[in-house]
Amino acid sequence: MKNIRIKRGQERRILEGYLWGFSNQIEDSVRDYNPGEVVRLSTRNGKFIGVGYVNPHSLIAVRILHQDDIEINTDFFLSRFGAARQLRQQIYGNEEAVREIYSESDYVPGLIVDRYLDNLVVSFNTAGMETHREAIINALQEVYKPAVIYEKSIGSSRKLEGLDENVGLISGDLPKTESWVQFAGIKLPVDLEKGQKTGLFLDQRLNIETIVPMVAKGKILDAFSYTGVWGLRAAKSGAAAVTFLDSSNWALEQAVKAAKQARLGKVCEVVNSDALQAFKAFAEQKQKFDVIFLDPPSFIRSKSSFKDGYRGYFDINQRAVDLLESGGLLVSCSCSYHMRPESFEELLKNVLRRKERSGRIIYKGRQAPDHPVLPAMPETEYLKCIAIQVD
Ligand SMILES: C[S@@+](CC[C@H](N)C(=O)[O-])C[C@H]1O[C@@H](n2cnc3c(N)ncnc32)[C@H](O)[C@@H]1O
Numbered sequence: 001m002k003n004i005r006i007k008r009g010q011e012r013r014i015l016e017g018y019l020w021g022f023s024n025q026i027e028d029s030v031r032d033y034n035p036g037e038v039v040r041l042s043t044r045n046g047k048f049i050g051v052g053y054v055n056p057h058s059l060i061a062v063r064i065l066h067q068d069d070i071e072i073n074t075d076f077f078l079s080r081f082g083a084a085r086q087l088r089q090q091i092y093g094n095e096e097a098v099r100e101i102y103s104e105s106d107y108v109p110g111l112i113v114d115r116y117l118d119n120l121v122v123s124f125n126t127a128g129m130e131t132h133r134e135a136i137i138n139a140l141q142e143v144y145k146p147a148v149i150y151e152k153s154i155g156s157s158r159k160l161e162g163l164d165e166n167v168g169l170i171s172g173d174l175p176k177t178e179s180w181v182q183f184a185g186i187k188l189p190v191d192l193e194k195g196q197k198t199g200l201f202l203d204q205r206l207n208i209e210t211i212v213p214m215v216a217k218g219k220i221l222d223a224f225s226y227t228g229v230w231g232l233r234a235a236k237s238g239a240a241a242v243t244f245l246d247s248s249n250w251a252l253e254q255a256v257k258a259a260k261q262a263r264l265g266k267v268c269e270v271v272n273s274d275a276l277q278a279f280k281a282f283a284e285q286k287q288k289f290d291v292i293f294l295d296p297p298s299f300i301r302s303k304s305s306f307k308d309g310y311r312g313y314f315d316i317n318q319r320a321v322d323l324l325e326s327g328g329l330l331v332s333c334s335c336s337y338h339m340r341p342e343s344f345e346e347l348l349k350n351v352l353r354r355k356e357r358s359g360r361i362i363y364k365g366r367q368a369p370d371h372p373v374l375p376a377m378p379e380t381e382y383l384k385c386i387a388i389q390v391d
Pocket of ligand 1: 196200201204224225226229230245246247248251273274275276296297298
C-alpha cells in the first residue's frame with residue numbers, strides 16, 4: 001500500500017473526523033494512481049492518519065475508510081455493515097423501507113444501500129467503492145441475506161468520479177409481482193427498476209410523520225409529489241382534497257395505485273406537468289390551497305450553481321405562497337446541501353416580504369435518523385423542511 005502525505009497543517013480536520021482530503025491539501029501527487037486505489041495517509045512528517053482511497057480525477061482526492069492501519073477487504077465491510085445494521089435495528093426495528101447504509105455517515109464513503117423488505121438497492125458512487133465491488137456484495141449477502149440486490153449507480157456524483165452509470169440486477173430474481181412497502185404510515189408500491197434514485201425518498205420519513213398529520217385539513221397541493229407519500233398521508237389524516245403534481249407520469253401512476261389501495265382515490269387527483277407551468281395555470285384559474293407541500297429535486301448541485309439554484313427556490317416558493325389561502329400552510333423543503341439551513345430560512349423570510357405576507361414557522365425538520373449526520377462533516381447533512389403558516 002502506497003503512502004500519501006498531506007500538506008503541513010491540513011491534517012487537523014481529518015483527525016477531528018472529517019473524511020475527505022481535497023486535492024489542494026495533498027503534498028504528494030496522486031496523478032499516477034488508479035482511481036479507487038487504497039492508500040495510507042500520513043502527515044507531512046510521516047505520522048499515520050488513516051487508510052483511505054484516492055481518485056486522481058476528483059477534487060476530493062482522498063476519502064478516509066479507517067483511522068487504523070487495516071486491510072480493506074470483506075471483513076472490513078462486514079464490520080461496517082454490521083454496525084450500520086445494528087443502528088437501523090435500534091432506531092427502526094422492523095420497518096419495511098430503510099436506508100441501511102448512508103455513505104460517509106456509515107464510514108463507507110461512496111456507498112448507499114436502501115432496503116425494501118428483503119430487497120436491496122445499491123448505489124456505488126465512487127471509484128473507491130467500485131474497486132471493492134466484490135467484497136461489498138459478499139458482505140451485503142452475509143449481513144442482509146437479501147432476496148435481491150439491484151444496482152442503481154446513477155447521478156452526478158459518479159460523473160465527478162469519472163464513472164459511467166451502472167444499472168441492473170446483481171443477484172436474485174426481480175419480484176414477479178409488484179412489491180409494496182409500508183412507509184411513513186402509507187402502503188406504497190416500490191419498483192426496483194423504474195423508481196427514481198434508489199426507490200423512495202426515505203429521508204423525508206420523520207418530516208412526513210411529524211408535520212403531515214398536524215396540517216392535514218382542507219385542500220392540499222402535493223407539489224413534486226413523486227409517488228405521493230406526503231399527500232396520501234394527508235388524505236389518510238383527513239384532508240378534504242389532495243392534488244398530486246409531478247412531471248413524471250410514471251410516479252403519478254404509482255400515486256394513483258397507492259390511493260386506490262388505501263381507499264383514498266375519491267379525494268385524490270393528479271396533475272402531470274412541469275411545476276412552474278402548473279403553478280401559473282392554478283394562479284390563472286384563481287385556485288387556492290390550504291396546504292402546499294413543496295419538495296423539489298435539488299436545484300443546487302455545486303457551489304458554483306448556488307445563485308441560479310437560489311433563484312429557482314425563491315421563484316417556486318413565491319409562486320406557492322401566491323396559491324395559499326390566508327392562514328394556509330407552506331411546507332417547503334430543500335435537499336441541496338449548498339443551501340444551508342440559515343440561508344433557506346432567510347429565503348423564506350424574503351419570499352414573504354416580497355409577497356407582503358407575514359408568517360410563522362411551526363416546524364423545522366431534517367433528514368430521518370437512518371441518514372445520520374457526522375458532526376465533523378457538515379456535508380452529511382443536507383435536507384431542510386420548514387413548515388410555515390402564512391397570514
Ligand atoms: C425530491 S423528489 C420528491 C419526493 C416526494 N415528495 C416524496 O417524498 O416521495 C422530486 C420530484 O420532483 C419531480 N420533478 C422534477 N422536476 C420537476 C418539475 N420541473 N416539475 C414537476 N415535478 C418535477 C420528480 O419527478 C420527483 O418526483
